[in-house]
Amino acid sequence: MIVYGSSMSPFVRKVLVFAAEKNLAIDLKTLGLQADDPEFREASPFGLMPGFRDGDFTISDSSAIVAYLDAIQPEPALIPAAPRSRARAIWWDEIADTVFTTCMRKMFFNRVVSPIFLKREGNLAEADHAETHELPPLIDFLEARIPDSGFLVDDRLTLADIAMAQPFVNFGHVGAPIDADKHPKVAAYIAAMHARPSIAPWIALERAALEKRGGITK
Numbered sequence: 001m002i003v004y005g006s007s008m009s010p011f012v013r014k015v016l017v018f019a020a021e022k023n024l025a026i027d028l029k030t031l032g033l034q035a036d037d038p039e040f041r042e043a044s045p046f047g048l049m050p051g052f053r054d055g056d057f058t059i060s061d062s063s064a065i066v067a068y069l070d071a072i073q074p075e076p077a078l079i080p081a082a083p084r085s086r087a088r089a090i091w092w093d094e095i096a097d098t099v100f101t102t103c104m105r106k107m108f109f110n111r112v113v114s115p116i117f118l119k120r121e122g123n124l125a126e127a128d129h130a131e132t133h134e135l136p137p138l139i140d141f142l143e144a145r146i147p148d149s150g151f152l153v154d155d156r157l158t159l160a161d162i163a164m165a166q167p168f169v170n171f172g173h174v175g176a177p178i179d180a181d182k183h184p185k186v187a188a189y190i191a192a193m194h195a196r197p198s199i200a201p202w203i204a205l206e207r208a209a210l211e212k213r214g215g216i217t218k
């Protein structure tokens with residue numbers, strides 16, 4: 001199986017982590033934004049990463065891909081079967097991919113993607129505004145909802161946690177650490193998720209790649 005894209009994308013990383021947690025072997029074919037690689041384009045007609053291939057089957061969109069992975073390898077089940085738990089896990093996945101990632105994108109795109117990869121100045125005012133005004137209420141929202149078990153749904157690892165951990169990798173990359181005094185639950189939750197063997201190596205690789213390119217602009 002092949003995933004097309006860059007692990008710096010929270011959507012691509014979500015798929016890589018989900019596959020690792022299911023012990024599925026998956027290769028990453030590293031590509032930049034809107035790559036014109038024909039195999040990638042076959043999998044992702046709109047050019048959005050991740051694209052995915054399993055033999056003659058291709059699909060895109062991280063949520064569709066993880067649904068496929070969960071179906072072909074049922075154990076461990078990372079998308080719960082019970083109706084309410086299933087709905088809740090998919091809700092968290094959606095919140096991570098939309099609300100949190102929209103805020104993250106303003107910071108990551110302007111401080112990293114634009115200056116480092118596209119070689120043009122990012123809109124640092126937009127990034128600062130997102131960090132100062134949009135991020136705090138999101139972290140408050142999460143702080144109020146993390147169960148004592150440290151997992152968002154059913155007191156065990158599910159898609160909800162895998163998805164929610166991803167924008168926080170990018171928040172970390174752009175120098176927006178979580179204040180553990182103000183948000184102790186989020187700090188502990190994200191630290192535990194980011195320490196998992198399925199995620200930690202990607203974070204280390206990405207940090208090293210960013211350092212090599214001179215670090216972020218803030």
Ligand SMILES: N[C@@H](CCC(=O)N[C@@H](CS)C(=O)NCC(=O)O)C(=O)O
Binds near residue numbers: 033061063097
């Ligand atoms: N909902 C999609 C979002 C995919 C997406 O927006 N990917 C971004 C990278 S983080 C992309 O490829 N952007 C290229 C573009 O917007 O042209 C998913 O979950 O896979």
